[in-house]
Amino acid sequence: MDKTWNNKAWFLVLPVLLLVGFSAVIPLMTVVNYSVQDTFGNNVFFWAGLSWFEQVLNSSRFHDALVRNLVFSLTILAIEIPLGIFIALNMPRKGWGVPVCLVLMALPLLIPWNVVGTIWQVFGRVDIGLLGRTLAAMGIDYNYATNPVAAWVTVVVMDVWHWTSLVVLLCYAGLVSIPDAYYQAAKIDGASRWSVFRYIQLPKMHRVLLIAVLLRFMDSFMIYTEPFVVTGGGPGSTTTFLSIDLVKMAIGQFDLGPAAAMSIIYFLIILLLSWIFYTVMTNYDARR
Amino acid sequence: MNFSWMAWTMPTAIFFVSIFALIAAMGVWEYLRPGGDPRIGVLRFETTRGDRLFISLLGSAFINLAWLGLVDANLWWSLALSGVYAVLVFRYV
Numbered sequence: 001m002d003k004t005w006n007n008k009a010w011f012l013v014l015p016v017l018l019l020v021g022f023s024a025v026i027p028l029m030t031v032v033n034y035s036v037q038d039t040f041g042n043n044v045f046f047w048a049g050l051s052w053f054e055q056v057l058n059s060s061r062f063h064d065a066l067v068r069n070l071v072f073s074l075t076i077l078a079i080e081i082p083l084g085i086f087i088a089l090n091m092p093r094k095g096w097g098v099p100v101c102l103v104l105m106a107l108p109l110l111i112p113w114n115v116v117g118t119i120w121q122v123f124g125r126v127d128i129g130l131l132g133r134t135l136a137a138m139g140i141d142y143n144y145a146t147n148p149v150a151a152w153v154t155v156v157v158m159d160v161w162h163w164t165s166l167v168v169l170l171c172y173a174g175l176v177s178i179p180d181a182y183y184q185a186a187k188i189d190g191a192s193r194w195s196v197f198r199y200i201q202l203p204k205m206h207r208v209l210l211i212a213v214l215l216r217f218m219d220s221f222m223i224y225t226e227p228f229v230v231t232g233g234g235p236g237s238t239t240t241f242l243s244i245d246l247v248k249m250a251i252g253q254f255d256l257g258p259a260a261a262m263s264i265i266y267f268l269i270i271l272l273l274s275w276i277f278y279t280v281m282t283n284y285d286a287r288r
Numbered sequence: 289m290n291f292s293w294m295a296w297t298m299p300t301a302i303f304f305v306s307i308f309a310l311i312a313a314m315g316v317w318e319y320l321r322p323g324g325d326p327r328i329g330v331l332r333f334e335t336t337r338g339d340r341l342f343i344s345l346l347g348s349a350f351i352n353l354a355w356l357g358l359v360d361a362n363l364w365w366s367l368a369l370s371g372v373y374a375v376l377v378f379r380y381v
Contacts, residue, residue: 029304030293030295033297036299043292268353275342
């Protein structure tokens with residue numbers, strides 16, 4: 001059957017185009033305009049050419065924040081994905097345990113980012129926090145305000161606490177969609193627990209796992225609120241990720257030109273990574 | 289309507305007009321030859337004309353950024369290199 005071509009349907013997309021135009025395209029154009037100029041306020045701008053781009057590309061501050069962000073994203077992925085799969089595999093599939101587990105898993109996702117940051121900021125404090133005081137009583141040198149390792153551990157554990165549930169729920173959705181017949185066939189063949197995971201559960205979870213990796217990578221690459229509330233980017237600049245650095249530059253220092261140039265480079269990196277993930281995901285499905 | 293808050297300059301206006309002109313040209317091309325011309329090229333996955341434009345623009349942005357950060361030469365050269373890259377993408381990807 002021939003495909004029906006009706007280009008009038010494109011008019012239905014117009015409201016979305018208008019919305020994207022006002023909320024994304026016009027602000028992005030403004031950022032591009034700012035990135036080639038300098039300003040001291042009052043809508044007065046001076047042409048700066050591409051000097052801000054050169055400055056950002058050659059700045060160790062930007063390189064360090066980028067590396068920190070990549071290390072952070074890869075670390076949380078290395079923890080959250082296996083942990084999420086493990087918890088999903090061990091969640092009940094029938095009975096009263098199902099709603100209890102689902103609600104418990106959904107709870108961290110419902111808490112706003114700044115509240116999560118505040119919870120962990122208080123939780124980790126050495127003077128009043130449960131975690132901080134307990135670790136101090138055990139003789140462990142833990143102080144996220146002065147110790148870079150403690151700050152990193154706090155930020156990573158906080159993200160794992162906040163977002164592993166998302167991976168769990170996605171994996172669980174993939175697991176419950178597997179018909180019982182698959183497990184019965186595996187049982188008849190005498191398949192081991194590992195073989196059931198490797199050849200039945202993992203392939204069925206593959207698509208949701210790719211979505212989980214994409215979501216978690218992009219979200220962690222843009223992380224701002226939680227580490228900002230807990231550590232403020234410190235001690236020193238050890239937890240200053242790209243978005244924190246960007247806000248410091250744009251709002252703290254009012255360096256709108258360099259901040260705009262950094263925003264564009266940051267945006268291009270995210271666009272490239274998203275495209276790679278999207279292409280891998282869609283082509284893997286097409287090949288299957 | 290006052291757009292001074294957008295801080296327009298002639299070079300950035302030319303940049304955006306070029307991008308929109310490219311997208312409009314793709315629309316005309318699609319109107320003349322509908323279907324998006326899907327094919328599997330050197331990247332071993334299916335791309336349409338729109339995909340190839342996106343790959344060209346994104347790649348060009350990184351070529352120009354790399355040139356700016358690593359090479360101490362006029363940026364017109366990297367623009368020319370981006371043009372060559374776009375032609376190769378449309379021919380082989």
